[in-house]
Amino acid sequence: MIHSLPAVLASLVPLRASNAFWLPEEGTAAAGQVDWLFNLILGISVFFFALIAVLTIYFLLRYRRRQGIEAGQPPTHHTWLEITWTVIPTIIVIVIFYFGFTGYMDMKIAPENALEIQVTGQKWQWLFSYPNGHVDPDLHVPVDQPVKLIMTSEDVIHGFFIPDFRQKMDVVPGRYSTVWFNVTRPGKHIIFCTQYCGRGHSDMSAWVVVHPPGEYEKWLTEAGDELSKLPPAAAGEKLYLTRGCKQCHTIDGGASTGPSFLGMFGRSEAMKDGSKLTVDENYIREAIIDPQAKVVAGYQPVMPTYKGKLKDNEITVIIEYLKTLKR
Amino acid sequence: MNTVSSPVPPAAAEPGHAPSYLQDGHGIKSWIMTLDHKRIGVLYLISILAAMFLGGLFAMLIRTELLTPAKTVMEAETYNRVFTLHGAIMIFLFIIPGIPAALGNFVLPLMLGARDVAFPRLNRLSWHLYVIGALFAVYSLIHGGADTGWTFYTPYSTTTTSAVVPITFGAFILGFSSILTGLNFIVTIHRFRPPGMGWFRMPLFLWALYATAIIQVLATPVLGITLLLLIVERVLGVGIFDPTLGGDPVLFQHFFWFYSHPAVYIMILPAMGVISELVSTFSRKHIFGYKAIAYSSVAIAFLSFLVWGHHMFVSGQSPMANMIFSALTFSVAIPSAVKVFNWVATMYKGSIKMDAPMTYTVAFILLFGIGGLTGLFLGALATDVHLHDTYFVVAHFHYTMMGGVLMAFMGGLHYWWPKIFGRMYNEKLANIASLMIVVGFNITFLSQFIMGSLGMPRRYYNYRPEFASYHQWSTAGAFLQAIGFILVAVYLIHSLRRGRLAPANPWGSATLEWRCASPPPTENFATQPTAGDPYDLKPLVFDPKLGGFTYRAESAEGVA
Numbered sequence A: 001m002i003h004s005l006p007a008v009l010a011s012l013v014p015l016r017a018s019n020a021f022w023l024p025e026e027g028t029a030a031a032g033q034v035d036w037l038f039n040l041i042l043g044i045s046v047f048f049f050a051l052i053a054v055l056t057i058y059f060l061l062r063y064r065r066r067q068g069i070e071a072g073q074p075p076t077h078h079t080w081l082e083i084t085w086t087v088i089p090t091i092i093v094i095v096i097f098y099f100g101f102t103g104y105m106d107m108k109i110a111p112e113n114a115l116e117i118q119v120t121g122q123k124w125q126w127l128f129s130y131p132n133g134h135v136d137p138d139l140h141v142p143v144d145q146p147v148k149l150i151m152t153s154e155d156v157i158h159g160f161f162i163p164d165f166r167q168k169m170d171v172v173p174g175r176y177s178t179v180w181f182n183v184t185r186p187g188k189h190i191i192f193c194t195q196y197c198g199r200g201h202s203d204m205s206a207w208v209v210v211h212p213p214g215e216y217e218k219w220l221t222e223a224g225d226e227l228s229k230l231p232p233a234a235a236g237e238k239l240y241l242t243r244g245c246k247q248c249h250t251i252d253g254g255a256s257t258g259p260s261f262l263g264m265f266g267r268s269e270a271m272k273d274g275s276k277l278t279v280d281e282n283y284i285r286e287a288i289i290d291p292q293a294k295v296v297a298g299y300q301p302v303m304p305t306y307k308g309k310l311k312d313n314e315i316t317v318i319i320e321y322l323k324t325l326k327r
Numbered sequence B: 001m002n003t004v005s006s007p008v009p010p011a012a013a014e015p016g017h018a019p020s021y022l023q024d025g026h027g028i029k030s031w032i033m034t035l036d037h038k039r040i041g042v043l044y045l046i047s048i049l050a051a052m053f054l055g056g057l058f059a060m061l062i063r064t065e066l067l068t069p070a071k072t073v074m075e076a077e078t079y080n081r082v083f084t085l086h087g088a089i090m091i092f093l094f095i096i097p098g099i100p101a102a103l104g105n106f107v108l109p110l111m112l113g114a115r116d117v118a119f120p121r122l123n124r125l126s127w128h129l130y131v132i133g134a135l136f137a138v139y140s141l142i143h144g145g146a147d148t149g150w151t152f153y154t155p156y157s158t159t160t161t162s163a164v165v166p167i168t169f170g171a172f173i174l175g176f177s178s179i180l181t182g183l184n185f186i187v188t189i190h191r192f193r194p195p196g197m198g199w200f201r202m203p204l205f206l207w208a209l210y211a212t213a214i215i216q217v218l219a220t221p222v223l224g225i226t227l228l229l230l231i232v233e234r235v236l237g238v239g240i241f242d243p244t245l246g247g248d249p250v251l252f253q254h255f256f257w258f259y260s261h262p263a264v265y266i267m268i269l270p271a272m273g274v275i276s277e278l279v280s281t282f283s284r285k286h287i288f289g290y291k292a293i294a295y296s297s298v299a300i301a302f303l304s305f306l307v308w309g310h311h312m313f314v315s316g317q318s319p320m321a322n323m324i325f326s327a328l329t330f331s332v333a334i335p336s337a338v339k340v341f342n343w344v345a346t347m348y349k350g351s352i353k354m355d356a357p358m359t360y361t362v363a364f365i366l367l368f369g370i371g372g373l374t375g376l377f378l379g380a381l382a383t384d385v386h387l388h389d390t391y392f393v394v395a396h397f398h399y400t401m402m403g404g405v406l407m408a409f410m411g412g413l414h415y416w417w418p419k420i421f422g423r424m425y426n427e428k429l430a431n432i433a434s435l436m437i438v439v440g441f442n443i444t445f446l447s448q449f450i451m452g453s454l455g456m457p458r459r460y461y462n463y464r465p466e467f468a469s470y471h472q473w474s475t476a477g478a479f480l481q482a483i484g485f486i487l488v489a490v491y492l493i494h495s496l497r498r499g500r501l502a503p504a505n506p507w508g509s510a511t512l513e514w515r516c517a518s519p520p521p522t523e524n525f526a527t528q529p530t531a532g533d534p535y536d537l538k539p540l541v542f543d544p545k546l547g548g549f550t551y552r553a554e555s556a557e558g559v560a
């Protein structure tokens, strides 16, 4: 455990009475540190605001213009007063800077033994890949265990934000970024996308599910086998729902970013380049692995590639599922 | 301080001597091809108010949509265009040019006792460029609008199918308009100061415009190049910012904020200048700590170039860079705080009149205070990680830009209105409207601070139901503000025809623009007046016959 000065001070100063009004639940110990600093700055701000407001209002009332009374002529500057009100704020901001920086470093440097989970952001879904190869639309973590997320994006910049953990990091295409945390209680916490990414930006959320001791491993094994236990079409449906296909393709014929899957298999489709083809297994496979190779007329080439993200047998069950979506 | 008494000011120019600039020439052409800084100022004022109206309309659409957690009146795609246009119009067409180009153009030469700015043709060109830039924004709007947010972050902006190029090109052109105005002001202040006006006898509004102009000239070219690179990438497919083409998306953010952070000081410095004039005049007191205010303008201008990275604390920037940018950010807070203390101290032992300009001044001091103090939460790394890209940031910059710049603009508009148009507006309605605007403003944005720190992200079309009540308060406040602004429009337009004729110096200010008639004749002054201490208000007395202030008989020769 890192024992920084703010953490020690936080335990001494009762600044954390009730945060419910300003700040969400504290999911981690680090969140408590952030809140301590938040409340410290809040206290300083309220003090200075009250000082300015009270003086202003007092002057307005006390020195309001009256018939026959002229303004006084106090000095037009006062060196010591001016030095004082420059130096005091300077000291205060140095203190705030210090706690801001140390608190930040604690939240930045993950311990060696952290559990690593891969995160992918894409329009408009989060995908979490676990060490056993399982991919899930939610983030499952064990309680009391440092977890480090290694994040990248498939398309534009997304922002990974867990308000209850006071953690946030941009997820940038073409590079990796990380966050870490250690959750103190089993429970559920919301994940938001905070970097504007288009139509579905505000729906790009997911959950952190914090498992009680011992249950994370159980969940992981079960989740890893789940697909193999399902009939192919049902497994395909599950992948459709959890891997981001649903975000752009409807199954009821409705319009969206991509063509609807309803009645797609066996349909004759006109391509952007003017050619025509019939949707079969090979076309679907190519459309998943190399989406830009052939683009359906009337749509933009915006689909991300799933190469390396869906295994062959997963593509096979997805095709089985698509076959069932008959008109 | 030196104790030499100010040179004796000449009597106020007798009204009715020469025709006012408003009468000097009729017809559209005499306006749009004018070289008179006052007419250009009025043209800017009209354009800027039109932009403010359009941006305000989009703001109301945003708030209406957010009344309910899911769809209220429009689709997500529409909403994204609406908030982009709201931001882009308000920033590039209203707040940045607002005070310098509209009020500054009118007032700066008058404050110097000069005939015009140094380069009148360049001045006219700036306005023409402004209009062309604005037309590009309108063109983009007609073609479906852009959906990138006013920040144009890549690779979203290089890959979206919306009309990004025209609006970016519009912002590029507006940049030139801004640079030319800045250049003009720098030269004018250097060359045209009247006898008696050393650098430290300059009204603080001029110091502020000078500091602003330096930022405009130095920072705006960076924005220009950045937007051009964006267009090159979109149109020619050259990989600069898009990683799939081998570019770096975070590079764009550095370029963008290298301009856009200084830009927030392009907005606030002139506002601070206006407040310095107003607080002194309406307290009938010499400004407190003149030199500290003047130096802090220059300090802010300088430091503003060094803090852009505080917009990128979670972008993947190194912790070392974050630490440096955080420390530098706090250094900007100091000169800002010093100015606030100076303004409050100016009121001490004054004779304060709460006319509309002063109401807005008080609003500015308190609201900008909140804006600056919440900057502390954002400058501190640990808290910014939580608050970044939430409604807390949205509230912060509205308190600084709307609570700050806009309130100062309103104050300045009411203060110089009699000088610009020669008419007084209805003081009672002005105070009622300002109250509605200030109360509505706080309802709108205080609720945004709370939901932001509770985790509500910005630029959200749908939101979780637990945030609904904050959003509803916010929308209610916005409607109250809208009513206030409509009221302002009503009594100002009414005053143009029906208002009482304005005296030369209705408020009792000692800066030179109040020594010529209201409205001024085309040539401003028959001969360049001699400047004294711009904040020595003692010799000015109220004359009920004039309805305005005039110099005490014993202190000015030639006054009847």
Ligand code: HEM
Pocket (backbone or CB within 6 Å): B151, B264, B265, B267, B268, B310, B311, B312, B329, B330, B332, B333, B336, B371, B372, B373, B375, B376, B378, B379, B380, B384, B387, B388, B389, B393, B396, B397, B400, B401, B404, B405
């Ligand atoms: C004491 C002074 C101030 C401090 C310490 C301060 C600090 C900050 C910080 C650290 C941010 C980045 C927050 C984030 O994105 O997470 C920020 C955002 C912002 N501030 Fe300030 N600020 C101050 C004054 C101002 C003023 C005077 C203005 C404008 C007139 C302003 C306008 C903005 C804007 C427009 C943004 C956000 C832009 C965006 O992301 O769209 N700030 N401020």
Ligand SMILES: [Cu+2]
Pocket (backbone or CB within 6 Å): B260, B261, B264, B307, B308, B310, B311
């Ligand atoms: Cu900034």
